[in-house]
Amino acid sequence: MDRKQLDAWLMAEQGGEEDAADAALAHLFAAVPKVQPRSAFVEQVVVTAWRWRVRRRRLLAGAWTAAAALIIAGAAITYFASPLLGGSAVRAIAFLTGHTVPWLIAYASVALHGWLTLGHVGAVVASALITPGRVAVVVGVELLGILAFYALHRIASAERFGDAQV
């Protein structure tokens, strides 16, 4: 870089010569010394990227494993508990029908206290369906689902924001 290049640009600028000024400044900048990265820079960048790649693969493998486990657990629950669930469903329907229909007809015929009627129906349904075992199964499945969603959310965040710590 020398003063001649600088002077050529400044004169072109003063003279309003757009193209000449553009070319002269480009010429001037070409001679501006560059900041050189450290010699280990390239290696460091590659190592960082590959570490991220390994972490991401592990995370994906974990998410797939969790999803597969969830599906297998759901299938197992359905297979082993289906007779019990089927019988319970029939019993619940019979119970509901036996208790609510006459009661509903009686109350409907009187046509009073609609909200009270609804409350009674809800209480009967709840007493027929809710048992500690079923609640435990439902909560367990929900927790597994939440864990799977959390893992997918982490993956999505890593994709979107480039979080190297994932």
Place this chain on the structure above:
Amino acid sequence: MAVQRSDAELARDARSGSEAAYRELVARYATPAVNFTHRFVHDRALAEDLAQEGFLRVYQRLNTYDPDRKFSSWFFQVLRNVTIDYLRVNRLPTASLDALQEGGHQAAAVDRESASPEELAGRGELASAIGAALSRIRPDYREVVVLRYQEGLTQPEIAEILGLPAGTVKTYLHRARKELAEILTAQGWGPGATEPTAGKAV
């Protein structure tokens, strides 16, 4: 003679898992990336950190790269976003000439064999003066100047990177050049001047 592979080919191979391809891409863009970020943070170590973050983000998003698009445009767009994210969180002071000189402008890439000591000193001083003048203009002007004159991109490429109309880029370049010229002239670097004061103070 081995044919040099294009950036798009290297990006495609890196996306497929080729470490060598990614390494070649990083080697090609290491210096431009560090110089680009250095113009905004004025600190070599920080510039390298931001450039590294840019390269990592590029790797993470290689699956979104369109090979029909020029790789350098896409790369600088990603790097610019990384730099902007950093600058939004961390406000930095304007660089002094001393900081620019410590950052390596004086030392690097000067042809020491073909120049006298006086010429070398003059070149270093002029480079520092240009760097300091660049750090004093508006950041959006500085951005187009760096992309146009330091990285050698065309106006349409700069418009694509910055998401601006081509006419706006042209206007920014025109105004940025005017401002740079005014700053340097005011410091005594104008035609015919013999004792410039730019190297002494900013």
